[in-house]
Amino acid sequence: MKEIYPDGGDGEPNPRAVPGLRPDTAGSADATSRTLDVDGETFVLRSNGFGGTDYTWLSGPNPGYGFGVSPTANLSLDEHIKNIRGFLDIVDPTTGYIEDEQ
Template sequence: MKAIYPDSGEGDPEAVPGVCPETEGAAGVGSLTLRVDGELFALSPNEFGGTDYAWLSGPNPGYGFGVSPTPNLSLDGHTENIRGFLAQVDPATGYIEDE
């Protein structure tokens, strides 16, 4: 709960479990979730004409990555971006390690 609501941990009294509210990004496009190889990611447009990928099922809350630009990228393209990210993650730490 604190990872989502770090201020008080109280949460949103109007929140509905299992329902993700639509969020508007820079291009006016709502965010979506995508499952790739058993991992769940939230995709949302960013202010640079790209996409922010939040790793929802990962071991580190708030961890993810961004890619810019991604205009009109297909779901297959987003899947490739996510697989590239996951290939770099150290399974022991859940982070991309510096070389």
């Protein structure tokens, strides 16, 4: 558990955790990322350092918008594509946001 959850999984909050904030990685790919085109949309996938993956929607109308999934250790390409398609299924194509997050 410690490798994925720095607090050891005991439920105690990490005093350094800041909900909703993460490094600005919008619009760029680097050596630790992977770019995928799925159904005409482009996403950059990056490990989030906690055993999960951050998916940034590069071709979407909102710079830096995307989603995260955890844990994702050893997911296949098909599983990443399935995650992206699930996200695209719930995003409003007009606004580019999930309905509840506007």
